[in-house]
Amino acid sequence: MHARRTFAVITATALAALTLAGCATTGAADSTEGAASDGAFPVTIEHVFGETEITAEPERVATWGWGSTEAALAVGVVPVAIAEQTYAANDEGVLPWVADKLEELGEETPVVLTDDGEAPPYEELIEAAPDLILAPFSGITEEQYELLSEIAPTVAYEGEAWTTPWEDVVTTVGAALGRDAEAAAVLDELDAEVAAQAEAHPELEGKTVAAVWDVAGTFYVYRVADARAEFLTRFGLENAPAVDELANGDSSFYYTLSYEELDKLESDIVVSYHDTQEEADAFLASAPIQAIPAVARGQVAQVIGSELVAAVSPPTALSLTYGLDELVASLSAAVQPAA
Numbered sequence: 001m002h003a004r005r006t007f008a009v010i011t012a013t014a015l016a017a018l019t020l021a022g023c024a025t026t027g028a029a030d031s032t033e034g035a036a037s038d039g040a041f042p043v044t045i046e047h048v049f050g051e052t053e054i055t056a057e058p059e060r061v062a063t064w065g066w067g068s069t070e071a072a073l074a075v076g077v078v079p080v081a082i083a084e085q086t087y088a089a090n091d092e093g094v095l096p097w098v099a100d101k102l103e104e105l106g107e108e109t110p111v112v113l114t115d116d117g118e119a120p121p122y123e124e125l126i127e128a129a130p131d132l133i134l135a136p137f138s139g140i141t142e143e144q145y146e147l148l149s150e151i152a153p154t155v156a157y158e159g160e161a162w163t164t165p166w167e168d169v170v171t172t173v174g175a176a177l178g179r180d181a182e183a184a185a186v187l188d189e190l191d192a193e194v195a196a197q198a199e200a201h202p203e204l205e206g207k208t209v210a211a212v213w214d215v216a217g218t219f220y221v222y223r224v225a226d227a228r229a230e231f232l233t234r235f236g237l238e239n240a241p242a243v244d245e246l247a248n249g250d251s252s253f254y255y256t257l258s259y260e261e262l263d264k265l266e267s268d269i270v271v272s273y274h275d276t277q278e279e280a281d282a283f284l285a286s287a288p289i290q291a292i293p294a295v296a297r298g299q300v301a302q303v304i305g306s307e308l309v310a311a312v313s314p315p316t317a318l319s320l321t322y323g324l325d326e327l328v329a330s331l332s333a334a335v336q337p338a339a
Contacts, residue, residue, distance in 0.1 A: 075170075211273075213273045
């Protein structure tokens with residue numbers, strides 16, 4: 001998802017700036033709706049690099065990776081700094097549902113932290129002076145975590161990078177901000193939306209699915225550990241056994257498959273992701289792609305457009321309902337073979 005490499009230690013100049021940042025005053029972006037629950041702090045969050053203790057309610061929150069910005073906003077906290085998004089975002093690097101929520105709250109766009117796909121922008125974070133950094137769905141390395149922790153207490157992910165279930169992002173952010181009740185309410189509302197869709201489409205129950213993306217000659221298959229593939233199971237679909245049987249060890253949540261093996265990708269339906277309608281049309285017209293049994297039968301649900309793809313890849317506290325009706329309608333249509 002993002003390139004990773006080891007980053008050099010923070011310079012002496014940056015460390016000096018960090019000392020000064022500790023004296024920074026609260027800015028206009030530190031807006032919240034309500035307050036943390038009484039007795040919520042101190043709270044300890046466990047993650048892959050150990051545990052992080054948050055001793056008092058954070059006042060200057062920074063987010064990094066995917067989904068934590070939305071989770072913070074959903075529970076009523078406006079971060080002082082948010083990660084830049086380079087896919088499906090506006091000119092400022094802000095996703096549409098984040099921009100909509102900020103407008104709803106009457107808030108200006110927070111500082112947008114540059115994401116070069118390699119390492120967090122430490123100097124930008126120091127300047128933003130956060131007292132908490134949230135990165136529960138990200139790809140930060142242990143070294144990067146240690147450097148971030150020099151700036152502020154940092155919450156990383158559990159398990160493997162980029163695999164945190166979207167619900168866990170919400171609950172982790174809620175816990176870190178002392179807003180467990182608000183996080184639970186957000187999840188209850190979203191769960192109800194998904195359950196209503198599943199109930200309205202019983203034809204999806206028990207059907208097997210393979211989630212794929214054909215990009216510039218490389219064919220990706222997403223395993224159920226990937227949040228976008230796991231999300232599809234919420235509607236009653238089941239991960240196709242062939243998805244795991246063909247896995248080649250690229251990653252626990254995706255792998256690449258050669259065109260020569262596409263005929264082995266057996267499933268009731270295929271879900272494919274595309275930035276544009278032209279790409280979606282080219283996918284279906286491709287001779288190698290026609291080797292996929294579900295494609296040959298016309299049982300394909302296509303997720304088209306960068307915004308819709310981003311909204312469900314994986315979903316977040318604010319994006320889950322973005323295009324949800326369109327997604328489920330496409331899944332439902334794919335269950336029936338083309339006439």
